[in-house]
Amino acid sequence: MPDMPQPCDVVVLLSGTGGNLQAMIDSFQDSASPARIRAVISNRADAFGLERAARAGIDTRVLDHTGYEGREAFDAALIEAIDSFQPSLVVLAGFMRILTPGFVRHYHGRLLNIHPSLLPLYKGLHTHQRALDAGDAEHGCSVHFVTEELDGGPLVVQAVVSVELHDTPATLAQRVHAQEHLIYPLAIRWFAEGRLTLDEHGASLDGQGLGPSGHLIRH
Template sequence: MPQRCDVVVLLSGTGGNLQAMIDSLHERASPARICAVISNRADAFGLERAARAGIATHVLDHTAYEGREAFDAALIQAIDAFQPALVVLAGFMRILTPGFVRHYHGRLLNIHPSLLPLYKGLHTHQRVLDAGDAEHGCSVHFVTEELDGGPLVVQAVVSVELHDTPATLAQKVHAREHLIYPLAIRWFAEGRLTLDEHGASLDGEPLGPSGHLIRY
């Protein structure tokens, strides 16, 4: 078993992906261990999920800081107190400053509800329907200074059916998020997933522009 990999999760909401991580790490022996959950909202239900699982929690209210730089500097201090090997964004509704992203270069992951590079930003399910796409999905990627950019790690593809609505697509995509995010964390914790100047690699092989593609 590889050396333990401590993970800090950042979230702002219900913590659905956090729960999937907790469940996955509990069910399968993994070197990854969520050592803390940090939120910018004291009412985030994800904090309760963490507390139930015996995970340390911390709240950092962004409204108490003057500007993004001040908040991110405090956030870095809060994260680094736990000395994590990996930082995971799980519905953290803040645009991160370049300094924050550079500080965690190569050890900062995010998940986005689209098949990146398609549909960066918000309202992805409606945009997929408006475009008449046959496929939709979600993407785990390393975070860079580009919003919803950064080298792709793994993508899950789902079919778009004629009866689908934004709500049904969201349900499908969330189910896939709960599978591929714990998978990416496991790869990182096992030392299989890395980022260097050439991009993301899995088991020493470049992942390419689409990452590892999984169809359900």
């Protein structure tokens, strides 16, 4: 009987409740899964995502950013903590820190983020309110490789939802979150299976360039 291939080890960084982390835990709990969450690291000791990880038997670490002299010192300590787990992939799941260029370069091609808008629209915060204020017919979320540009980097997959007449930021956020919980594990699975890569031409899936919008999923 052939040996099972080694799963792709993933480290997740978060600062909050860990909704996307839970979706990953649920998606990768099968022993035959191509991805394995090796550790969860947070800059906040009170992040509920740490409790989700502990319940699932996943290693956790806390690095309080207030204990470091500046971003470079914190990011150097964060790199050391991440690399102690030797992950193939690092995933940002609501990690509320702007990362230094040195950190981003260290994990080039193996650092993913999810953002609650159809990038390049609405980088930064308050994306649901901004989409409503603009009168957009569609909104959604995006998984992308992280580069030194905030909420930039080559797109991997986007999920599109329709904006409804009576939507509020809260109702719109709820539908977008549901899509985040589908597309983030999907992108991680692609990476773990060796199907998703990043090179000088951008992101590719199964050897085909993903283009400026990534893989688009409409509902």
